[in-house]
Amino acid sequence: MSPSLRARLGSGLLGLALLVPIAAAAPASAAAADFPAGFTGYHTYAEMSADLSAVAARYPAIARKIAIGKSYQGRTIWAVKISDNVATDEPEAEVLFDGGTHGDEHMGLEMTLKIMHWLVDGYGTVSRITNIVNSREIWIIPSVNPDGAAYDISGGRFHLWRKNRQPNAGTTAIGTDVNRNFGYRWGGGGRTSTNPAAITYQGPFAFSTPEARSVRDFLAGRVVNGRQQIRMAITFHEYGRLVMWPYGYTTTDIPADMTVDDYKGLVAIGTKMAASNGYRAQQASDLYGTSGTTRDFEYGVYRIFSYTFELSVKDYPDDALIASETGRNKEAVLYLMERAGCPLGILGSAYRIARCGAFDDDFEVSRGWRVNMAGTDTATAGAWQRGDPAPTTTAAGRKQPDSVTSGRYGFATGLAAGTSPAANDLDGGRTSTTSPTIALTASAGQKLQFRWSFAHDRTASAVDEFRVEVLEGAIATAVFVSRGGAWERSASWNLASIDMGRWAAKAIRLRFSATDGGGSGIVEAVFDDVRVTQPQ
Numbered sequence: 378m379s380p381s382l383r384a385r386l387g388s389g390l391l392g393l394a395l396l397v398p399i400a401a402a403a404p405a406s407a408a409a410a411d412f413p414a415g416f417t418g419y420h421t422y423a424e425m426s427a428d429l430s431a432v433a434a435r436y437p438a439i440a441r442k443i444a445i446g447k448s449y450q451g452r453t454i455w456a457v458k459i460s461d462n463v464a465t466d467e468p469e470a471e472v473l474f475d476g477g478t479h480g481d482e483h484m485g486l487e488m489t490l491k492i493m494h495w496l497v498d499g500y501g502t503v504s505r506i507t508n509i510v511n512s513r514e515i516w517i518i519p520s521v522n523p524d525g526a527a528y529d530i531s532g533g534r535f536h537l538w539r540k541n542r543q544p545n546a547g548t549t550a551i552g553t554d555v556n557r558n559f560g561y562r563w564g565g566g567g568r569t570s571t572n573p574a575a576i577t578y579q580g581p582f583a584f585s586t587p588e589a590r591s592v593r594d595f596l597a598g599r600v601v602n603g604r605q606q607i608r609m610a611i612t613f614h615e616y617g618r619l620v621m622w623p624y625g626y627t628t629t630d631i632p633a634d635m636t637v638d639d640y641k642g643l644v645a646i647g648t649k650m651a652a653s654n655g656y657r658a659q660q661a662s663d664l665y666g667t668s669g670t671t672r673d674f675e676y677g678v679y680r681i682f683s684y685t686f687e688l689s690v691k692d693y694p695d696d697a698l699i700a701s702e703t704g705r706n707k708e709a710v711l712y713l714m715e716r717a718g719c720p721l722g723i724l725g726s727a728y729r730i731a732r733c734g735a736f737d738d739d740f741e742v743s744r745g746w747r748v749n750m751a752g753t754d755t756a757t758a759g760a761w762q763r764g765d766p767a768p769t770t771t772a773a774g775r776k777q778p779d780s781v782t783s784g785r786y787g788f789a790t791g792l793a794a795g796t797s798p799a800a801n802d803l804d805g806g807r808t809s810t811t812s813p814t815i816a817l818t819a820s821a822g823q824k825l826q827f828r829w830s831f832a833h834d835r836t837a838s839a840v841d842e843f844r845v846e847v848l849e850g851a852i853a854t855a856v857f858v859s860r861g862g863a864w865e866r867s868a869s870w871n872l873a874s875i876d877m878g879r880w881a882a883k884a885i886r887l888r889f890s891a892t893d894g895g896g897s898g899i900v901e902a903v904f905d906d907v908r909v910t911q912p913q
């Protein structure tokens with residue numbers, strides 16, 4: 378309350394009684410602001426929050442309303458989880474839909490609410506919906522930037538307000554573009570600004586906004602057993618009727634931080650979704666370059682197959698267009714949820730067998746392997762590292778290969794080349810790295826497959842080895858051993874394929890070890906693309 382208002386009200390009992398409704402009126406009217414005429418069919422923050430509460434109350438077995446953080450102005454950022462046994466974190470493929478990252482793009486929030494209602498209202502009556510809800514965990518964040526959306530409609534008119542409402546030090550300019558504030562390739566090129574007054578202001582540092590941090594922390598919380606559970610995502614924006622796959626930060630189709638297989642899968646799925654909704658399918662940077670986006674972060678950090686949908690043919694479509702614009706995406710979002718079981722399966726049966734089994738790791742991102750998990754490793758140098766190996770070569774040939782079999786990363790005994798071929802190779806004993814727990818299916822015919830290289834010089838002997846074991850509780854069973862000997866063995870990539878029938882229906886780990894059993898000679902091991910295939 379202002380000092381002048383206090384003076385006019387006085388300090389008597391009458392003044393105090395009057396004070397309550399007068400004082401409450403100002404913030405209440407701002408909070409209750411509805412959309413301008415012609416747009417009142419859109420949900421305000423309060424209406425959205427009430428809808429989520431109503432759904433969670435009506436469908437408690439399959440829907441939960443969960444707070445994932447707070448906006449700068451203190452609004453709760455809400456998520457809804459939809460799945461059978463919704464209170465339990467089941468080992469089901471997960472999907473994320475978000476909207477409202479940009480304050481003036483209100484159709485995205487409507488899109489996410491439609492998805493929620495298609496799922497909960499269709500559950501138990503529409504078999505396709507029932508199957509999706511039973512086999513997936515679906516996360517919906519309708520309004521990532523509720524402050525921006527509320528400000529955009531404040532005073533009963535639109536403000537073309539895209540950013541959040543966070544002040545910027547040293548300037549009167551308000552707000553950061555939350556979709557430039559994520560910490561993957563943050564601060565790069567494209568339509569991404571360092572000027573706090575710009576609508577694409579990236580913020581003073583990555584994740585400077587509480588809104589982007591809330592999404593970041595939510596995503597981090599979906600890493601279970603070392604692996605990101607969310608397989609596919611759509612972030613809804615407007616406008617342009619586009620389906621866009623990563624990346625926005627580069628115009629290169631397949632940069633080093635994307636595998637060829639992922640690129641093929643991203644394009645195939647994006648193209649299929651676009652065929653159903655009539656949108657144009659393209660790489661995000663085909664629209665314009667961007668850095669620090671939700672989509673690039675989700676794929677770059679977690680390899681989530683993440684798409685941006687640009688809804689509508691214009692900004693501020695009136696509310697009569699909500700039903701048709703969201704409705705035309707129904708097939709695309711249902712397909713996405715179904716595909717989330719194994720995105721790369723879209724590429725055909727060979728991919729389904731190889732990439733849709735009980736385990737699949739291309740080592741491009743960390744998925745929970747632990748070096749020296751038991752604490753018993755004896756190597757004094759050259760322990761396993763996940764990354765991009767540097768080549769080493771002696772007069773007798775290549776010892777550490779300079780590339781891996783997919784993407785840029787694998788596991789190697791000492792990634793760096795060092796000052797000589799003998800530097801950064803394995804020395805002094807054994808190094809091990811152990812996978813997260815793998816739940817094999819009950820079917821026969823599952824195979825453990827991986828790519829490997831084991832190289833040594835002529836000082837080697839049979840005590841030097843590359844070994845793969847299956848761990849079942851305390852029992853370690855060697856399923857693959859390659860031993861050294863007194864000859865020069867150059868690096869070369871090989872495929873191993875091992876029947877896993879005896880571990881069907883078991884929960885196991887894999888342990889990859891390399892040992893330099895004696896002497897000062899060169900021993901180098903590398904592996905990549907560890908998979909348990911589908912039964913075949």
Ligand SMILES: [Zn+2]
Nearest residue numbers: 479482614615
């Ligand atoms: Zn947008």
